[in-house]
Amino acid sequence: MSEQHIITADLIEVFITSRGGIYQSDVENCLYLNFSGKTSRLSFSSLNDLKKIIDKVDLGHMCTLIEHADIEIILIKDNCFVLSGLEIIYLKEILDGAFAMFGLNHIITDCLDRLVMS
């Protein structure tokens, strides 16, 4: 379902790497995660949930599993991510970058909001 969404001109690039990226739509108040050949449409809180899960994945433990080794399945609302250990590292990089940008954007917006308009 999410594959049907096409990245359109109103999308703002939040953070990209050579492996994928996150874009924001101010029109739809949502985010698009472009990763491993798939585009997922996520609300801010879903993306936040995804980050929390990715941050908790124990990569060391994942690598030592004998059965179903090196695979993590993550369900967020309508989206399902099946990720290898390497993909988790790549996705983590994208998410960390995007959240750093969200933080920065928040600081800037906050400063602008506080300016006394004359």
Next chain:
Amino acid sequence: MKDLMRIKSLLSTEIEALLNQQVKKEAHSSSIYLSMASWCDRNGFDGSADFFFKQSNEEREHQLKIYKYILDMGGTSVSPEVTNIKNDWSTFREVFEDALDQEIAITQSFKNIVARCHKEQDYVTLEFLNWFLREQREEEYVARRALELFEVIGEQGTGYWDIDKNIGNIKYSAE
């Protein structure tokens, strides 16, 4: 670019996490007090058992107050897992020593959240927390007074009986 993070919630990730930790601490307090009520009851200290049942309810209310605040501000509150509840004490006095220790720990924990609110200039949460700071004044006062009864009344003779009868009378009356 819209600040979607701020649109979603008034709380920063860090403050939301600290408040959720506090929810857990209040739940833990509530359970400990319940356990203390059980110990007092089965050792014949009815007055103290009543006192701890009431304290346990209060802690549960504190927990819900924070829990709902997180939700009201657009955050995600997490229902905590409560484990490691002590259920035996060697003396009547030790129960009250633990009660005071626990209240001190809770006060310190609130101070930590307040410090973070100052750092982030989250004056909204700061104002919400004022109620708890005030509440901690009373909680510590009562716990300290209860423990002092062991000195004032003494533990000899019918001391324990007197202490137990007076625990419920401790009131904090300051504004």
